[in-house]
Amino acid sequence: MLSPVNSLDDAPTFDAAGQRHAEYVVRTIESAATVQRRSQFYVWLGSGLDALLPHQVAVCGAWQRSRRDVVFDTFDRVALAPAVLAAFGRGEAAEVATSPLSPPPPVLASPLLNELQRQWVQGGGRCTIVDIESLRSGVPLDAMAALLRAGFDQFLVHGVARPQRPSEVESLFVFGSVGRPWQVRERVLLELLVPVLHATWTRVQVNERTLASPGAVATAAPKAAPLPRGSAITERERQILRCMREGKRNQEIGVMLEISALTVKNHVQKILRKLSATNRAQAVAVAMSRNLM
Numbered sequence: 001m002l003s004p005v006n007s008l009d010d011a012p013t014f015d016a017a018g019q020r021h022a023e024y025v026v027r028t029i030e031s032a033a034t035v036q037r038r039s040q041f042y043v044w045l046g047s048g049l050d051a052l053l054p055h056q057v058a059v060c061g062a063w064q065r066s067r068r069d070v071v072f073d074t075f076d077r078v079a080l081a082p083a084v085l086a087a088f089g090r091g092e093a094a095e096v097a098t099s100p101l102s103p104p105p106p107v108l109a110s111p112l113l114n115e116l117q118r119q120w121v122q123g124g125g126r127c128t129i130v131d132i133e134s135l136r137s138g139v140p141l142d143a144m145a146a147l148l149r150a151g152f153d154q155f156l157v158h159g160v161a162r163p164q165r166p167s168e169v170e171s172l173f174v175f176g177s178v179g180r181p182w183q184v185r186e187r188v189l190l191e192l193l194v195p196v197l198h199a200t201w202t203r204v205q206v207n208e209r210t211l212a213s214p215g216a217v218a219t220a221a222p223k224a225a226p227l228p229r230g231s232a233i234t235e236r237e238r239q240i241l242r243c244m245r246e247g248k249r250n251q252e253i254g255v256m257l258e259i260s261a262l263t264v265k266n267h268v269q270k271i272l273r274k275l276s277a278t279n280r281a282q283a284v285a286v287a288m289s290r291n292l293m
Contacts, residue, residue: 024051025192031279032200037211041204042075043284046247049197050077052189053156053175059088059113060201061159061172070169072113077247078178083146087112087139112139112147117172120157125166127158127191129182151178158190160198171198233274233292240267241292245284 028048035044045058057080061072074088089110109117115138120128132153136144159172173194175182233241236257243253250264257264268280277283 024048025189027279028052028193029196031282032196034278034282035200035204036207038073038204038208039288040282041200043245043288044200045075046077047244047280047284048247049193050247051249052193053186054180055156055175055177056080057088057176059172059174059176060197061109061113061117061169061174062201062205063168063170064205070109070117070172072109072172081146081150083142084150084152086110087143087146089113110143112143113172113174115139116155116157116174117159117169120159120172121161121167121169125159125161127156127187127194129187130155130157152176154182156182156186156190158194160194171201173197173201233271233287237267237271237274238292240264241271241284241287244268244271244280245288 028044028051031044031048035041041060049058056076056078058075058077059072060075061070063069064071072089074085074090076085087110089112112135115135116130118138119130119134120126132144132147132155154177156175156177157172160170162168162170173190175190239257240253243256248256250261250268253264254261268283271283271287272278272280275283275286277286
């Protein structure tokens with residue numbers, strides 16, 4: 001069943017929790033400007049966007065002129081069965097690059113993604129919750145069985161189409177969450193954030209293609225400047241960086257490491273200063289580029 005957001009007036013009143021979401025929206029938009037590479041995009045999805053749209057898998061598609069089609073990339077935050085990854089279009093050819101630091105070969109839409117794209121276009125290009133049962137007519141039985149076994153009941157879908165040409169998709173974003181239904185608030189949030197998602201993912205695609213060209217190989221991975229004297233990352237800070245990479249909040253990190261949330265906050269501030277980062281996503285991206293984790 002399609003559940004579009006007809007307008008922002010459909011959104012529930014923003015209470016205290018909604019105010020926190022508004023803060024996350026601002027932070028997510030601000031940190032998006034620092035995202036240039038696929039690895040940074042992966043971190044941004046997990047450390048920023050996941051606070052607003054909790055998900056286990058995100059599929060990002062962008063129109064590629066050379067292929068004259070929408071090409072997709074899958075970002076899984078938990079270990080997914082090969083059959084589930086295959087349903088999202090990640091086949092054996094892409095298994096050679098499972099690390100977010102190594103871009104996998106681009107893949108065209110799978111039957112599942114084709115059907116989600118079709119339903120999104122049919123729904124007028126609105127942010128849409130798609131019940132998995134509505135996909136049976138267009139998705140192979142083995143793919144449906146794999147998704148249901150993994151616990152996917154719904155997908156949150158939105159994208160960008162060419163002006164006045166709703167069937168010509170420029171980008172498409174699919175979020176899957178296991179064991180929880182998508183809420184109206186999350187549809188509204190994705191409505192607000194899809195322009196940022198589109199711009200960020202488009203920029204990443206351009207950068208990855210540019211840096212992969214022969215003339216750009218020499219500058220594709222510039223050597224990071226060493227940390228200033230006395231600014232070495234401690235083992236405790238490495239632990240916190242790893243938790244930040246997974247999108248954990250201060251309270252969650254404190255529970256995991258058996259320290260207070262305030263202590264975690266102080267560590268995070270030190271990490272930001274040491275890495276000259278303005279936010280958590282940038283700090284993780286810098287740490288990954290320096291092999292500090």
